[in-house]
Amino acid sequence: MLALTKASGYGILALGYLDDKPEDTVVSTREISEVFGMPSELLAKVLQRLSKRGLLKSHQGRGGGYSLARPINAISLTEVFEAIEGPIEISVCLKEGGEEHCDMFEYCTIKAPIEQVQNRLIELFNTIMVDQITLDLLECPEKTYLSTSRA
Amino acid sequence: MLALTKASGYGILALGYLDDKPEDTVVSTREISEVFGMPSELLAKVLQRLSKRGLLKSHQGRGGGYSLARPINAISLTEVFEAIEGPIEISVCLKEGGEEHCDMFEYCTIKAPIEQVQNRLIELFNTIMVDQITLDLLECPEKTYLSTSRA
DNA sequence: TAATATCGGACAATTTTGCTCGTACTTTAC
DNA sequence: GTAAAGTACGAGCAAAATTGTCCGATATTA
Secondary structure, eight states: OOOOOHHHHHHHHHHHHHHHSOTTOOBOHHHHHHHHTOOHHHHHHHHHHHHHTTSEEEEOSTTOEEEESSOGGGOBHHHHHHHHHOSOOSOGGGOSSOTTOOOSOSOOOSHHHHHHHHHHHHHHHHHOBHHHHHTSOSSOSSOOOOOOOOO | OOOOOHHHHHHHHHHHHHHHSSTTOOBOHHHHHHHHTOOHHHHHHHHHHHHHTTSEEEEOSTTOEEEESSOGGGOBHHHHHHHHHOSOOSOGGGOSSOTTOOOSOSOOSSHHHHHHHHHHHHHHHHHOBHHHHHTSOSSOSSOOOOOOOOO
């Protein structure tokens, strides 16, 4: 539970990598995927979503790639997660449309409070900028990387 | 991502149900599972874990069941989640033993910062007590219930 | 026009989660 | 003491999400 997806990890690493380059440098998906050893097709999707959300600028054609649309100290974790994984939802019951409402239970004692928890989670991620994740520790003892947990 | 498991939802609802009863009332797994329409075998596991962690007292034999070991305003979400799902881990890289260290990546720019995010998450859940989830809203408009999200 | 990119959908593999079944073991009631 | 009601626990299956792959289309530059 509450584990970050690999896709989000890829995205954060890519943002950090772009930030290490001079401003407005355009970097291809392949370069990033080779540097970190990520599957390039998956990273490609992640970068697409980030650019769709306006966090990256895409440059098509030969010599193209992606560049930062904003400095990463102005990009919150909330934005990254929602760009890559969609809206942060702790529970489906909180969805707008309500198509998947569960009528199989007698009591609903926790819907609104759970939503409050969700909001506090989002607030927390709002306050954390990507640079706080990527810039702090460039000299890491072990060669290790973000991946999902196994409960 | 970041979705609560149904098991945690079951646990929180069960804790709330027990709290509605007079103090030290013993309630069987079957009663709770029938009230909420949960699969009793799964709920049984959840309650076992909660009692193993000291959040519930188990009463074996005929007429047995579970009772609250503590008032639910003294039980944090962290305790519930860790009892039911194990330690809160955003990433496997942060594990103690380090058996699953990933040596497939060149750079590790985010390990320690990610751990800080994890700690802030745990702190957040430390401050939220179960009663804040269960007691607030007994008059819920729709019959709905906590379940996991679908990204 | 050829090479190199981003796009985007469809799909298989893998992992996690949710759930079921079966079999112990404990205690209470009779 | 025996049976019933309950917890304790583990193996195993099904569903769902995540991850990774493949393929074609489009855009841009050399």
